[in-house]
Amino acid sequence: MTGRPITLRLRIQDPVPGVTYSLQDKKNHPVGPVVSGDGPLAFDVPLSVAPGPRFLGEFVRSEGPTRRFVYIAIGTSAGDYGSTWTRRAKIDIHTLPAELLALALEGAVLEVLLPGRARDGGPACATVVPLEGWRLAD
Template identity: 85%
Template sequence: MTGQPITLRLRIQDPIPGVAYSLQDKKNHPVGPVLAGDAPLAFDVPVRLAPGPRFLGEFVRSEGPSRRFVYIAIGTSAGDHASPWSRRAKIDIHTIPADLLARALEGAVLEVLLPGKARDGGPACATAVPIAPWRVAD
């Protein structure tokens, strides 16, 4: 197995109550679905970090030579087939600064704060623009 394990925390500030959210693996299967309430939601994503840096693992997706990201599945994509929503949010991880990655290799959990709602009032989807940049979690 290549790379050192690190943990990335994806925190959704204001998810839509009653909507299912989950991580999505490389086979597009929902993993760890959670029904949102009134509080923020967080998903801890295990990733392996190799020199380069290269991001590896069951949840890491790629696009082109350098873009790496993780999907959060929403509604039917998260396994709730009764949901009116079928969306995915793409969270870029290739943009995490090197100094934070060094802290992650020392055991720190890196966290990003994400929006929960889109302009249409539904769950945020497509490429999620963080509310706050990546940081070391408390």
């Protein structure tokens, strides 16, 4: 992986309790599965940034010439084959503000707060719109 390393934190505010969530790598394998409880979940995503900026790494997915995103796998997609859920949440990273990206390149962790539930009451999926914009993690 070329470029300079950064860390993005994906924080799910209100995940559905008892459901397995994980990051999903480029080969569609679940990485770091956890079962949600009553509180928020968070995943730290290591990646690197090359000039452009170009986002690179095992978790970075692409769509078209500019869209870059990370998947959170849910239920069977996260390796829990007994789950009633088979979903993925797509979190865009190509829209990171330049000033925050500059801070991340200096070692800051950037965080985004995501909704945990879809309109049907199940886990939020498809392209997930953050509850708040990207910010510096505490």
